[in-house]
Amino acid sequence: MYPQILFQNRRPDRIATLEEYQQSGGYEALEHALKNKSSKGVQQAILDAVLLGRGGAAFPMGKKLLTIAEDAPFPRYLVCNADEMEPGTFKDRVLIHADPHQLIEGMIIAGYSVLAEKGIIFIRPEYESATRILEREIEIAKKAGYLGKNILDSGFGFELIVHRSGGRYICGEVTAQLNALMGKRPNPQQPPPYPTEKGLWEKPTLQQNVETLCCVPHIIRHGSAWFKALALTETGAGTKIFGISGKVNRPGCYELPMGVRLSEIIEEHAGGMRPGSEFKACLPGGASTSYLTREHYHIEMDFESLRNVGNRLGTAAIMVFDHNTCMVGATLNLIEFFARESCGWCTPCREGIPYIRDILWRIENGEGEAEFIPMLKNLCKELWKAYCAFAPGAAAPVEGLLNSFEDEVREHIVQKKCPFKERQTR
Incomplete structure (x- = not known):
């Protein structure tokens, strides 16, 4: 304890x-x-x-x-x-x-x-x-x-x-x-x-x-x-409030030492994955961070450790996805939020995020084309030219989707449908 x-x-x-x-x-x-x-x-x-x-x-x-x-x-x-x-x-x-x-x-x-x-x-x-x-x-x-x-x-x-x-x-x-x-x-x-x-x-x-x-x-x-x-790592300091949600048995807020491992947060404090669910990925720090996969399941949750793997601890809001989750659909849901909340002040954010939303919607709904993948990659780069950190934050889950789940994106495009919808209704 x-x-x-x-x-x-x-x-x-x-x-x-x-x-x-x-x-x-x-x-x-x-x-x-x-x-x-x-x-x-x-x-x-x-x-x-x-x-x-x-x-x-x-x-x-x-x-x-x-x-x-x-x-x-x-x-x-x-x-x-x-x-x-x-x-x-x-x-x-x-x-x-x-x-x-x-x-x-x-x-x-x-x-x-x-x-x-x-x-x-x-x-x-x-x-x-x-x-x-x-x-x-x-x-x-x-x-x-x-x-x-x-x-x-x-x-x-x-x-x-x-x-x-x-x-x-x-x-x-x-x-x-x-x-x-x-x-x-x-x-x-x-x-x-x-x-x-x-x-x-x-x-x-x-x-x-x-x-x-x-x-x-x-x-x-x-x-x-x-x-x-109080921290478990040399680079950390203090405790951290980890807010965990998604496919776990005990979602909620937990105060734990900075540097506690992701696997411990999920398995011990959040009660493990829901029955029938297997860990697939998570967002470690809220909607404006990138996905962590099984490769980093035991990572130490502090600012430096996440930075070393090209991610961010952010607000330490851990959103957990299981093996039945469509990562294209999950990312589209996040981008819908960012597109709605943009202040519209600068062009990369005002125009770029809705463009990404449209491409993801078409992929998810069976209208995807092979050229959409490089288009998404280029659009994410353009979001980093925005006036504030809003657009780069919106790009983070899309970049995570393309880095870790590009095969899933291609499966949507080849099959001209979301392959997870049938699995989720069984």
Whole structure:
């Protein structure tokens, strides 16, 4: 049994209260930081912990903190990205429902580390229950003296609000999210300047994911070396929330050490494959990652290990497919999502993704031609020329399909039908 850090107060039927969070050491890190550490000291602790962003990009939080200059103007802002709209990803919702004060404390400490005066939780509209929980618990934290002016008589003040998103996947992109917060069309912006230089209303703005911020109190309370030692691999640090779905017996969110093997996650924690199902492939980190096959069934699940095999850990949302799954159909389903959610700002994304969708639809429905395969490969290359990371993310499962299951694509084309439909109806 691995130690539960982020999920230590998780209960099956309700959220943890402020009192329960305090009993587990909650807000001790905040008090310690405000009384015993400078803002730079907090930054250094996070940097030493090698805390990589848990939202998908895996950029070191400590390095991002350092990009806000000491003489940067005020006010400064902290934005928490709770807009997880990617298929298969649901860890942030579970974290908020389990222990909302963990996120609140993490945001206050992160705000102190860059001397931000205001924090904003940007949350997707479908998460209305999580939104109401946060709004209620923020008020409770405020009454307890953890938010507002002069927190714990430290002289530091921090305000925290919740912002309901208008609801598009592109709003999860860093610069598009800032535009959405300012009431603008949520198109990405190509830096420089970076948000930590000029973000919300031209002021320095730090953005982090829910899970990343939830790690912060534990690092400050227990130390950077402790956090790094939680991982099973030398290149990893901390624990990770793995959200697993698909053809497994126990889908859900599991907190496990960074570097745990994929096979262990599936067989031990997710209860193995469903009866009659055999592992065929999975997406290791959400819809914008590539497929892992049996060849990598025992891979260590950390950022570096996935990078070494040309893939990404992403959000660690593992979507499992069995031997009866049509990988062309599965990829088409993902591309339908990306085509719908594109902001339409740049040509490779606006035109390229619908073109890929059309080709995959024709292959799946018996209208495929041999020349479609090189066309798909070329289109995927063109998506990497897009303005932001949205289109390359959309290309990832298509590239995985062509790299690992090209024979399956050809079988569709030769037979002029999906060969899996008959198998699935038997």
